Every structure is written in structure tokens, then in C-alpha cells.
Amino acid sequence: xxxxxxxxxxxxxxxxxxxxxxxxxxxxxxxxxxxxxxxxxxxxxxxxxxxxxxxxxxxxxxxxxxxxxxxxxxxxxxxxxxxxxxxxxxxxxxxxxxxxxxxxxxxxxxxxxxxxxxxxxxxxxxxxxxxxxxxxxxxxxxxxxxxxx
Numbered sequence: 001x002x003x004x005x006x007x008x009x010x011x012x013x014x015x016x017x018x019x020x021x022x023x024x025x026x027x028x029x030x031x032x033x034x035x036x037x038x039x040x041x042x043x044x045x046x047x048x049x050x051x052x053x054x055x056x057x058x059x060x061x062x063x064x065x066x067x068x069x070x071x072x073x074x075x076x077x078x079x080x081x082x083x084x085x086x087x088x089x090x091x092x093x094x095x096x097x098x099x100x101x102x103x104x105x106x107x108x109x110x111x112x113x114x115x116x117x118x119x120x121x122x123x124x125x126x127x128x129x130x131x132x133x134x135x136x137x138x139x140x141x142x143x144x145x146x147x148x149x
Contacts, residue, residue: 018075019051021096025073025080025104028053028119032126032145038062041143043128051075082106082117113139 029047033040038061045055055071070085073096080096094106094117102121109115115132122144131140 018080018096021080022051022053022073022075023048024101025053025119027102027121028055028104028126030126031148033148034143034145041145042148043126043143043145044148084117114141 026048028045031042031044033042035041039059041057041059043055043057046053051074053073055073057069057071059067061067068087071082072085073080073082075081076093076095078093078095082094082096084092084094086092092108092111094108094111097105097107099105104119106117107115111132113132113134114130116130118127118129118131120127125147126145127143128145129140129142131138133139
């Protein structure tokens with residue numbers, strides 16, 4: 001009987017509540033900016049509230065139309081899920097995988113690109129990376145954000 005109770009407690013602990021996982025992502029909250037080669041990318045994340053986070057990003061490149069995208073992180077049956085809303089594409093979900101504090105890795109292995117969206121604390125900023133396999137080769141794009149003024 002004691003063994004069954006212990007196993008049950010371990011199983012419950014292993015099944016984290018997705019809303020609790022989202023609450024632990026509060027370090028992502030804020031307005032961030034990345035500037036490189038004349039391209040300005042801004043990303044803003046609202047702090048977790050009621051088990052949900054919302055975000056938006058805008059990229060301005062010289063001679064190109066601004067690119068705007070929206071995001072939400074919500075508790076779903078599969079776990080905490082980042083859903084990306086990009087122009088001309090259907091909403092794309094990425095599920096949070098277990099990891100270390102100060103890092104959030106979201107995966108959707110069935111998506112064309114990216115298959116992973118990664119956020120991590122880096123010094124006093126926010127680092128973001130998208131990665132996936134295209135034509136059998138790992139491809140990625142990375143941003144090192146600082147707090148926006």
C-alpha cells in the first residue's frame with residue numbers, strides 16, 4: 001500500500017500543471033529590442049496572468065514592409081503551448097518541453113520550419129532562437145534582445 005501511495009505521488013509531481021509552467025515564464029515579460037545591420041526587431045511579452053501570456057513582435061528592415069506577428073502561451077491538454085500567428089499562415093502550436101529554469105523550449109516536430117522556438121535569459125536580456133531541419137540540414141535564426149527604452 002505504501003509503495004502505491006509513493007508511486008502515485010511521484011506520478012502527480014511529474015504531471016506539472018501547464019498554468020504553473022506558464023507562471024514560471026514571467027522572466028520573459030517586457031519590451032525587448034534587437035538591432036542588426038539596419039534591421040530592428042521588437043518583441044513584447046505580457047507577464048503571465050490567469051495562466052496565460054500574450055506577445056507581439058515587429059520587424060522593420062530597410063526597403064521592406066514591416067513584419068508583425070502575434071503569440072499566446074496557454075495551458076492546453078498537451079501542456080503549456082506557444083501558438084504563433086504569422087501573416088498568411090494558420091496558427092501554429094509549439095508545446096513546452098521540460099527544461100531548466102531561465103529557458104523555455106517549445107517544439108512542434110511536425111511543422112516545416114521552425115520545429116523549435118527557444119527563449120532563454122541571457123545576462124540582462126532575452127535571447128530567442130528558432131531552429132529546425134530544412135533539406136536535411138539544421139537551420140536557425142537567433143536574436144539577442146536588450147530591454148527597449
